Amino acid sequence: MDNDTTIKTENLSKAYRSFWGRKKILALDKLNIDIKKGEIFGLLGPNGSGKTTTLKLLLGLIFPTEGRALVLGKTTNDVDVKNRIGFLPEESCFYRFLNADEILDFYGQLFKISRKERKARIDRLIEQVGLGLARKRPLRQYSKGMLRRIGIAQALINDPDLIILDEPTSGLDPIGTRETKDIILALKERRKTVLLCSHLLSDVQDICDRVAILDKGKLQISGTIDELLSSKDVVEVLIRNLSDEAISEVETFIKERHGEVISVKNSSDTLEGLFLKIYAANINNSKTDV
Amino acid sequence: MQQILIIAKQTFKEAVRNKILFVFIILGLITICCSVFMPVVGDGREKIRIVESMCFRSITFFGTLAAILLSASSIPTDIENRVLCTITTKPVQRTNIVFGKIIGFIYIIGVLLIIMGGAGYALIKFTASKQSAQGNSKLLAREKFDPYTSQVTGESVRKIGNVSWVEGGGKGTSVWKFKGLHSKDRKDGLEIEIDFLVESKKRSTRKIPINIKAVNPYTAKVLTESIEVSRNKPGLLKLGSEFLEGGEELTIVVSPENPGDFIGISSNSIRVFFGNKSFEYNFLKGLTIISSQFLLMVIIAVLGSTFLSLPVNILFCLFIFFCGNITDFMRDLSTVINVFETHEHGHGISTVLKKTNVFVVFLDYVIRKPLFLLSYILPDLKNFSVGKYFVDGINIPYKTVFMSFGYAVLYAVFCLPISFVVFRRREIA
Structure with missing residues (x-):
């Protein structure tokens, strides 16, 4: 394993067994992936495809039946390597009787971070995930989105080199989703490696450098977004302020060159984009009112 | 060590904030206080006896119940709620998690013991002073x-x-x-x-x-x-x-x-x-012995929780608690079955058994031998019974205190490594 590789799996397999030891289901079948330092890697697949099983194997929560995984150059049973890993589980499960400050302090203490440093990090992370006003409320009063936010904060408390996120944007509103994506991109800028699982393909497409698609425990395909999605024989041109006549002329020009125009239509925004524009406009208005 | 204490603190905080600890304490205090109103036939010493007996029985019962329910449920609940899923991804040895939980339960049981023991002592002293004012009796050790x-x-x-x-x-x-x-x-x-x-x-x-x-x-x-x-x-x-x-x-x-x-x-x-001897010292010795029993039950409950689900673990602990109190009976029962089988006394049943060998084999291998074996494997909780000392007004010898504490420690030394090994190999899915 070279220095540039953060995660490497070799024939990683996991079979769940019944009470009597019989093989019940093969959750992961000979997975081989290689994740480089500083990249955002997306793990995609339908329910039961083996995404979460892969993450649990990488974190040493469960043990492989075959093959092995190296994380930051160490096996998954190595406790020291966990000092450099941050993990956001699929469901944000914490002690619900604690508040945001207390839960981050608890996890910070497990990393043996000094009191002063812990306090500084907690303040910064709570602001970063937008929980400043709710930091003293017990987690049992939090909404699902707020729990996701505190989950992201706890995953970053140790300033990890590898961040493993299971469905990071699940339950978040579009603003929260955007903020989370921004956090992930900021981590990439700091040469941190991010491995994320998501059902939300648009999120993955927005931020991931490379993706792997799993189905029934098997790796179906992997590569960069461009490699997987680009069609070499189809070109997309986005033009602003062009009259209908000019458009007809462009079409004619293309046909003369033996090209085929597949569709000509007005460009449309995504719903997420529209939502964010309205939100930004409201913030500006309220500032003007003040 | 730092991580063990952090987890212990968290375990204690959980019991306090979820108010489980207070439920046991309040129920225990109510039972202790009820002893004052119990009708008594006999002299003043009899009244003190009843208060002492109720006090120690309440502390033992509610303390053991708290020890079993809290320690049997903690790890399975954390796994079910996936809290452990997050904790085990941090740089914490799994043995430290188990150790931390045990220390946390010891904190909890310690608080319960101090509060209920304090209330019990106050009530016994109050009853004794009331009785001695009437010239009846005093506290005996x-x-x-x-x-x-x-x-x-x-x-x-x-x-x-x-x-x-x-x-x-x-x-x-x-x-x-x-x-x-x-x-x-x-x-x-x-x-x-x-x-x-x-x-x-x-x-x-x-x-x-x-x-x-x-x-x-x-x-x-x-x-x-x-x-x-x-x-x-x-x-x-x-x-x-x-x-x-x-x-x-x-x-x-x-x-x-x-x-x-x-x-x-x-x-x-x-x-x-x-x-x-001094009643106060005797009372403290009694509490020490009871706390040894709590420690033993915590260790067993934690051992069970590393591989059993919550309901099964609670049943497992209650089974041990029940059988631990009747080990003598189990031993006697296995002896009685043996007597029947070997026809020592020419008893009527033995004559019947002589003709039905299958039944003899069944008795021997399915009931007698397992019963005999269990009576020695399971902890003998009679070693922690202090009520009899106070009811009879007997001073507890230091030897008994050390023996019962040592007995609990011996079980801990045997059970803890098993808990660590099992929990280290457990998948937290």
Whole structure:
């Protein structure tokens, strides 16, 4: 394993067994992936495809039946390597009787971070995930989105080199989703490696450098977004302020060159984009009112 | 170590904030306080006895229940709620998680013990002061002496189980020898308590007369008394402390007066009390022994929680708690089955069993042997029973305190490594 590789799996397999030891289901079948330092890697697949099983194997929560995984150059049973890993589980499960400050302090203490440093990090992370006003409320009063936010904060408390996120944007509103994506991109800028699982393909497409698609425990395909999605024989041109006549002329020009125009239509925004524009406009208005 | 304490603190905080701890404390306090209102037949000492007994039984019951329910549920609940899923991804050894949980439960049980013990002590003192104001009684912590040798002689002696039977009319006697009868507090003198099983050929007789001879081997001073004993009421003989002049030894000879009367003698049939110790120290010793039982139950519950689900683990712990209190009975039962099987006494059932070998094999392999084995593997919780000391007003010897604590530690030494190994290999999915 070279220095540039953060995660490497070799024939990683996991079979769940019944009470009597019989093989019940093969959750992961000979997975081989290689994740480089500083990249955002997306793990995609339908329910039961083996995404979460892969993450649990990488974190040493469960043990492989075959093959092995190296994380930051160490096996998954190595406790020291966990000092450099941050993990956001699929469901944000914490002690619900604690508040945001207390839960981050608890996890910070497990990393043996000094009191002063812990306090500084907690303040910064709570602001970063937008929980400043709710930091003293017990987690049992939090909404699902707020729990996701505190989950992201706890995953970053140790300033990890590898961040493993299971469905990071699940339950978040579009603003929260955007903020989370921004956090992930900021981590990439700091040469941190991010491995994320998501059902939300648009999120993955927005931020991931490379993706792997799993189905029934098997790796179906992997590569960069461009490699997987680009069609070499189809070109997309986005033009602003062009009259209908000019458009007809462009079409004619293309046909003369033996090209085929597949569709000509007005460009449309995504719903997420529209939502964010309205939100930004409201913030500006309220500032003007003040 | 730092991580262990962090997890311990968290475990304690969880019990406090979820208010589970207070539920047990409040229920325990209510039970303790109820003892004051219980009707009493007898003197002031009887009232104190009831309060002491209720106090220790409540602490033991609610403390054990708290120890079982909290420690049996913590790890399975954390796994089910996936809290452990997050914690185990942090740089924490799994052994530290188990250790931290155990220390946390010890904190919890400690708080419960302090609050309930404090309330119990206050109530006992209050009851005692009320009774002594009426000139009735005081708090007792009498020093008990066990015989260094006891002997049963005579033609009529027959041993069944742990009990030796002696017939009266000069056909048998039992001799008990005591030494080291020393006490700073000599004003109350010696008390000899005699508690025999009683049988008589005369079916209507419940009480039988027995002869007791107390001998000072140094001065050859002899005191002979005849008292009546019955199965439910122990006989009592009082001697002045001057009887022991010249030495600290005493010999007691007991035999039934009449032929056809039998006394059943076991190792603790005769007890000698001499001098009174501090009740406060005795109370603390009692609490120490109870806390050893709590520690033992915590260790067992945590062991179960590393591989069993929550309901199964609670059943497992309750089973151990129940069987741990009847290990003597289990041992006796396995002996009784053995007696039937080997036809020692020509009992009616054995004749039947002789003809049905399958049933004998079933009894032997499915019931008797497992029962016998279990009675030795399971912790004997009678070692932690302190109620009897307070009900009888007996000082708890330091040896008993150390033995019971050592017994709990021994189980911990055996169970903890198993817990660590099992939990390290457990998948937290």
